[in-house]
Amino acid sequence: MVASGASDVDTSTSKHLRGKYAICGIGETSYRRGSDQTTRSLATWAIKNAMDDAGMNAGDVDGMLSYSGNDSTFSTFVAGDLGIRLNFYMDVHGGGSSTECLIGIAIGVIEAGLCKTVAIYRAMNGFSAVRIGGTGARSAAPVTGDQIHHRAYGWQSAGQMFAPSFLRHMYDYGTTPEQVAHVKVAHSNHASNNPKAYYKTRLTPEDVVNSRVICKPLHLLDCCVETDNATCIIVTGIDRARDCPNPPAVIQAIAGRTCKPRADMHYQHGPISTVAGYYAKDILWPNAGVGPEDIDVTGAYDAFTFTAMLQLEDYGFCKKGEGGDYVSSGIINLGGARPNNTSGGHLCEGYTHGMSMVIENTRQLRGEVDDFCPIGPDGKRQHTYDYAEGGCRQVKGAELTANLGWANPGTGSAMVMAKDR
Amino acid sequence: MSDWSKVTRPIPVPDEWTKPFWDAAKRGVLELQRCQNCGDFQHPPYATCVNCISTDLKFEPVEGGGTIYAYTIMYHTGDQRFAGAVPYASIIVEMDKAPGAFLPGNLLGVPYAEAKVGRRVEVLFETLNDDITLPQFRLAQTTSTA
Numbered sequence: 378m379v380a381s382g383a384s385d386v387d388t389s390t391s392k393h394l395r396g397k398y399a400i401c402g403i404g405e406t407s408y409r410r411g412s413d414q415t416t417r418s419l420a421t422w423a424i425k426n427a428m429d430d431a432g433m434n435a436g437d438v439d440g441m442l443s444y445s446g447n448d449s450t451f452s453t454f455v456a457g458d459l460g461i462r463l464n465f466y467m468d469v470h471g472g473g474s475s476t477e478c479l480i481g482i483a484i485g486v487i488e489a490g491l492c493k494t495v496a497i498y499r500a501m502n503g504f505s506a507v508r509i510g511g512t513g514a515r516s517a518a519p520v521t522g523d524q525i526h527h528r529a530y531g532w533q534s535a536g537q538m539f540a541p542s543f544l545r546h547m548y549d550y551g552t553t554p555e556q557v558a559h560v561k562v563a564h565s566n567h568a569s570n571n572p573k574a575y576y577k578t579r580l581t582p583e584d585v586v587n588s589r590v591i592c593k594p595l596h597l598l599d600c601c602v603e604t605d606n607a608t609c610i611i612v613t614g615i616d617r618a619r620d621c622p623n624p625p626a627v628i629q630a631i632a633g634r635t636c637k638p639r640a641d642m643h644y645q646h647g648p649i650s651t652v653a654g655y656y657a658k659d660i661l662w663p664n665a666g667v668g669p670e671d672i673d674v675t676g677a678y679d680a681f682t683f684t685a686m687l688q689l690e691d692y693g694f695c696k697k698g699e700g701g702d703y704v705s706s707g708i709i710n711l712g713g714a715r716p717n718n719t720s721g722g723h724l725c726e727g728y729t730h731g732m733s734m735v736i737e738n739t740r741q742l743r744g745e746v747d748d749f750c751p752i753g754p755d756g757k758r759q760h761t762y763d764y765a766e767g768g769c770r771q772v773k774g775a776e777l778t779a780n781l782g783w784a785n786p787g788t789g790s791a792m793v794m795a796k797d798r
Numbered sequence: 799m800s801d802w803s804k805v806t807r808p809i810p811v812p813d814e815w816t817k818p819f820w821d822a823a824k825r826g827v828l829e830l831q832r833c834q835n836c837g838d839f840q841h842p843p844y845a846t847c848v849n850c851i852s853t854d855l856k857f858e859p860v861e862g863g864g865t866i867y868a869y870t871i872m873y874h875t876g877d878q879r880f881a882g883a884v885p886y887a888s889i890i891v892e893m894d895k896a897p898g899a900f901l902p903g904n905l906l907g908v909p910y911a912e913a914k915v916g917r918r919v920e921v922l923f924e925t926l927n928d929d930i931t932l933p934q935f936r937l938a939q940t941t942s943t944a
Contacts, residue, residue, distance in 0.1 A: 520810045523842045525819075529807050529932055530888050530902050533876030541868035541890055548868075548915040593871035639848065644890065645840065645900055646848070649868050 399625030402431025408727025478633030568721025643787030804882030862921030
């Protein structure tokens with residue numbers, strides 16, 4: 378049942394792309410509940426903001442990728458609204474773990490000569506339209522196929538489906554809800570220094586474990602926020618990225634939608650608390666040429682507190698079973714050795730199926746995190762590195778970041794980015 | 799104790815792969831798909847053995863004893879049809895005699911707090927309608943050696 382630790386993936390072929398592509402533009406709308414906008418409108422604004430950030434006009438972008446759960450708008454509409462003539466587009470199904478994977482696809486299609494610059498977006502009215510935690514439409518669908526495995530027994534939402542992984546981790550390793558609550562605490566501290574964050578209030582571990590139980594061992598405050606928003610990143614070749622106004626976030630390696638032997642009934646084929654990162658790490662680190670110990674900032678997907686913990690563990694930031702210690706040690710806090718989700722992540726900033734975490738790490742590598750620090754005469758933020766509430770959230774000397782994207786326990790994507798040298 | 803009396807469960811729709819499982823459950827028998835080549839059990843049923851890709855698969859009766867491998871207690875309603883039962887225990891059971899297959903279920907007949915990893919359970923059958931009977935679990939009634 379225990380999967381082999383040795384990589385069975387040929388990682389020799391993509392290393393030549395290390396450092397050859399970069400994120401040159403980032404954009405987002407505000408994180409709100411009740412956008413009063415269509416996803417088409419939200420997407421248009423996010424892409425326009427990213428194009429402005431990249432110093433690009435409509436003629437500079439010729440590729441588009443989006444992901445959704447049938448809750449967004451197709452690239453063709455959005456591109457037309459922005460005056461962009463596309464040489465390539467694709468709209469794929471998917472939620473968390475899509476961002477990193479689609480960046481890999483963008484690199485692939487640029488490398489193949491299909492287009493030169495790709496805007497990737499996620500637009501969702503995740504609070505006012507299709508709620509991930511909500512279950513109305515999904516409950517009405519007939520129970521077929523693999524769903525016999527959960528729907529008839531009252532398993533429906535993501536939290537309900539994922540919770541047994543957390544519970545078994547507690548049983549196997551002695552992990553406690555109080556330890557895992559520190560993920561929320563850290564992210565809430567980070568969010569308090571993020572003017573964009575939906576929830577900016579700093580919380581304590583007691584706040585988390587005293588909040589009402591959603592499904593044991595998950596409390597309300599272990600669960601992410603649902604918001605309306607759109608996000609966009611623009612990917613292009615490193616040379617072109619260097620011509621853009623902001624420093625490129627250089628892509629070192631990607632693992633895209635790596636799966637456990639079964640992505641659906643994942644616990645039938647490996648321990649239930651083992652997640653896709655266990656396999657993705659064997660693609661990510663060799664291709665990046667670095668290891669977890671080299672990383673300055675992590676973006677471990679926090680659909681729930683424990684999803685961040687399980688991924689940090691399986692990507693090797695700590696030993697298996699020691700995730701509870703890792704996340705409660707202070708390491709993941711701003712000012713700690715390796716802060717996680719410095720924006721506040723999905724637990725506090727807002728919910729965008731992972732793209733916001735890539736945007737945040739891009740800002741970290743630029744040294745231009747949009748916190749409460751004053752802006753100097755040169756137009757750049759004068760970071761204080763004082764992480765007290767209402768202050769800074771720039772990580773000093775951030776040179777390498779890792780995003781660990783989560784779709785479900787059985788599927789994940791990851792990316793390492795570096796500051797341009 | 800969870801009150802299941804007001805719950806109208808979503809009715810599973812058998813398909814080409816799951817029909818034998820549901821047919822057996824209707825007879826009050828737990829049958830799981832087993833690879834006749836490598837001997838692995840798997841659940842839910844698929845077209846091939848996911849261990850060895852053999853297509854020589856048969857459904858075999860399986861003794862209903864097992865151990866709770868993981869679980870959650872639902873305090874918040876996802877599917878509104880379950881609103882009357884919260885809090886309730888949804889469990890994943892490692893079957894004694896079907897290595898490779900884990901079964902989902904609710905823990906019935908005892909307070910939900912009785913759900914614990916490692917507790918011994920056994921299958922019982924809950925009739926949903928004339929066509930569909932749902933395998934479920936209760937705490938093991940007999941002392942087991944497992």
